[in-house]
Amino acid sequence: MTMTDRTENDAVIEAAITSVEPAALQPGTVYGFKFRDHVKVVDLTGDEYLDEPRRKTGTVTVDDVTSFAQYYAKHADPDSEVYTDLDAGTVTAVLDAHTSDVDVPRWQDHRLVLRMKPTEPWKTWIGKNRIALPQLAFAEHIEDNLVDIASEPVPAAEMLEIAQTFQAKTQVSYASGTRLASGDITLAYEETTDASGGAKGKLAVPKAFAIGIAPFDDVDPYKISVRLRYRIQSNKLSMIYVMDRPEDVVRDAVKSVVTKVQDATGITVMRGVPS
Incomplete structure (x- = not known):
């Protein structure tokens, strides 16, 4: 078989493939198609292929305790966790934190951050x-x-x-x-x-x-x-x-804000940074 024959055969195969009627694929699934000498993967698992996201994700940043409490009340559950970094002046809620059941981990990527901005x-x-x-x-x-x-x-x-x-x-x-x-x-x-x-x-x-x-x-x-x-x-x-000692004033002010967060939400805020 000559190079010309092989090129013509490839053209015939490609023409046959492209002439096949398209098939509907199911969103939320990964498909694999054998194509020549390799497998072509079609990933339809992204949220953009669904009518609505499968879970809540993203980080929302607010500027005051009232806004933090409002968002937390709407999206938190009994397993949500809240941390404060006194040096950074932040309070971070991991709304989808891991549950106490070791067999039920969660993604931990829906978060709420209160960032204290200097006046x-x-x-x-x-x-x-x-x-x-x-x-x-x-x-x-x-x-x-x-x-x-x-x-x-x-x-x-x-x-x-x-x-x-x-x-x-x-x-x-x-x-x-x-x-x-x-x-x-x-x-x-x-x-x-x-x-x-x-x-x-x-x-x-x-x-x-x-x-x-x-x-x-x-x-x-x-x-x-x-x-x-x-x-x-x-x-x-x-x-x-x-x-x-303005740095002491800032740390004390952060503690004061944390206390207000606890009073507004009824939660206990841990010191540290979530993973």
Whole structure:
């Protein structure tokens, strides 16, 4: 048999195969067809071939406890499990978790995640925490976020006055700073404008103030102490504020949200990450 004969035979076989009337296949089944020297597989087991999915799958992410409780109540069953990762700020429900019967495993791929997003005030304050700010930038930060400042130990009105003084004293040369026994700061400066004639002065700054902000929407504001530091380089002043252990505030806030999840759903939340 020549190569030409074999090619013609192949053409006849293919023509015969393609001339066969198509047959209806049953969705949800895997078919195997012998084709020449191999088996061709047709997999119709996907949900796209069915009128509806065979089971619930996917991960739903919500932003608050109310939404978590609502979705959980609709889709959970007695074998559902819930975990929290305190560092990541998440609560994860495995709605189709394994049953207690070792012979009845489940897929564990229908999940609900509560992702705690930082509030805008929290992002604003944490974003400049421990960063040296030029005096004008510091003053603007205080003025723009005055509503977050707690009444004690330094009221918002006094912090506003300090901010306005910083804004007015941009044309000065800072010589030194002194931390008093009380912890407050005194900054010595000299006017550099011609009109002032080199007048000298001192600027008093408190050692600390406090802010009241919530890390997440589902928790009450926390009162956080904010300590003040200064830096003088080339007669230019920079101010630094240091929030008191914000990471502890976040972890405590996550625990508070977890408690609210437990109260809203009646479940016990485990610490950890599901497989």
